[in-house]
Amino acid sequence: MVQIAIIGGGAAGMMAAATVAEQSPEAKVVLIERNKILGQKVRLSGGGRCNVTTGFSDMDEILRRYPRGRNFVKHAFYSFPPEKVMEWFEAHGVPLKTEEDRRVFPQSDKGDDVVGAFENLYQKLNVQVILGNGVQSISKVEGKFVIALSSGDPITADRVLIASGGEARATGGGYALASSLGHTITPLAPSLNAFVVQESWVKELAGVSFLSARFKLKGAHDFEFTGPFVFSHRGVTGPAVFSVSSLGAYELLKPEVPTRLLVDLLPTLGEPELLQKLQGEMAAHPKKTFENVMAHLVFKSVAEVACKELGIPAEKICAEMPRKDVNRSVAWLKGVPLTVIGRAAGDEFVTAGGVSLKEVDSKTMESKICPGLFLAGEVLDVDAFTGGFNLQSAWATGRLAGKFMAISK
Ligand SMILES: Cc1cc2nc3c(=O)[nH]c(=O)nc-3n(C[C@H](O)[C@H](O)[C@H](O)COP(=O)(O)OP(=O)(O)OC[C@H]3O[C@@H](n4cnc5c(N)ncnc54)[C@H](O)[C@@H]3O)c2cc1C
Secondary structure, eight states: OOEEEEEOOSHHHHHHHHHHHHHOTTSEEEEEESSSSSOHHHHHGGGGTOOOEESOOOHHHHHTTOSBSHHHHHHHHHHSOHHHHHHHHHHTTOOEEEOTTSEEEETTOOHHHHHHHHHHHHHHTTOEEEESOOEEEEEEETTEEEEEESSSOOEEESEEEEOOOOSTTSOOHHHHHHHHTTOOBOOOEEESOEEEESOGGGGGGTTOEEEEEEEEEESSSEEEEEEEEEEOSSEEESHHHHHHHHHTTTSOOBTTBOEEEEEESOTTSOHHHHHHHHHHHHHHOTTSBHHHHHTTTSOHHHHHHHHHHHTOOTTOBGGGOOHHHHHHHHHHHHSEEEEEEEEEOOSSOEEEOOBOGGGBOTTTOBBSSSTTEEEOGGGBSOBOOSSSHHHHHHHHHHHHHHHHHTTOO
């Protein structure tokens, strides 16, 4: 009987254990989780509602949201695409719903129900679950893996899956385990953050949101993303910010390394069109203050900040506005200059970087370096934007690993 050990009872590990138990009942599987409960991050995800996967079905549309690992996950995603993930959860007693923005949640809005589906299955299929006991080391002795735990006797296994997740809210111990078995770990960095900026005026706009703005981060490399965002007390946050932070995960963004961020608040209008529009409004309302006329195009609070930042007096009327100040105002709206000095927590956290994908077979998730070792989930150098894409990658790679662990030689 093949003995399988799965390290990490998070999304990837839980799905792998379920797959082995359902598809290869002859295998003996043990799931080792150092927390006292399974799937802590899954329960927390999506603000406790668990954004299980995405409602997008077009594969190119889905893969575009993976700044790292896009090609690697392709095979796993074709075998276990979001629709199949949804079918799986529904078949295991978790009815789902797809929200307007294509994020998929349990109908109950409870992340606990997602983990509960696995717990029920493990009970039914006698999967051994060890909780509150972390894996300290793995060695390979005469073709078998010997897994040392923080307490109790070591476990031996024919195949091992490292599904220990990323660094966010964990110690990242799985990277050391993979590296001790010969794997390379690519540089790790936080991703999906909000930005903290130097400009203190942002707090005057805290809570003001935009359906679409174009962000240009100008660091060691340039990154661009268009989408919704909101001003916060210390900077900017929201989906477009998380995406640009993900693209620029390796930018330092520290007070010692201030980085320029330009925000185009009206991305659908070119600069000449915006100027024309503003001039049209000014001509129609020559006696109104420029600030009030600018507020025909953006929120009043934004117009107030813009005029203050540009040194345009609030009482200045349109008829008296110098041409150069009108041009400067347009340039400001098309590229609000901000200076990023740090990252702040976003709605999700993932780690960019991880086990090098060159060293893992994308068709099976087996290590090319250490036969019998498998890797899945965020421990790999795969990460995505927000919207259920990170869990999708954990389910799909965990599923593939589970399938092949029980059958590989
Ligand atoms: C607050 C938050 C919200 C999120 N929201 C979403 C969301 O809505 N949608 C989405 O798609 N993604 C979301 N994510 C990201 C998503 O949760 C992760 O990408 C996903 O859980 C990764 O799955 P995983 O199995 O690789 O790792 P995890 O789910 O993190 O599981 C890894 C497990 O391994 C255990 N472990 C680690 N080392 C050891 C060891 N040595 N011995 C034993 N056990 C070990 C850990 O305790 C952990 O339980 C969110 C993340 C956070 C932090």
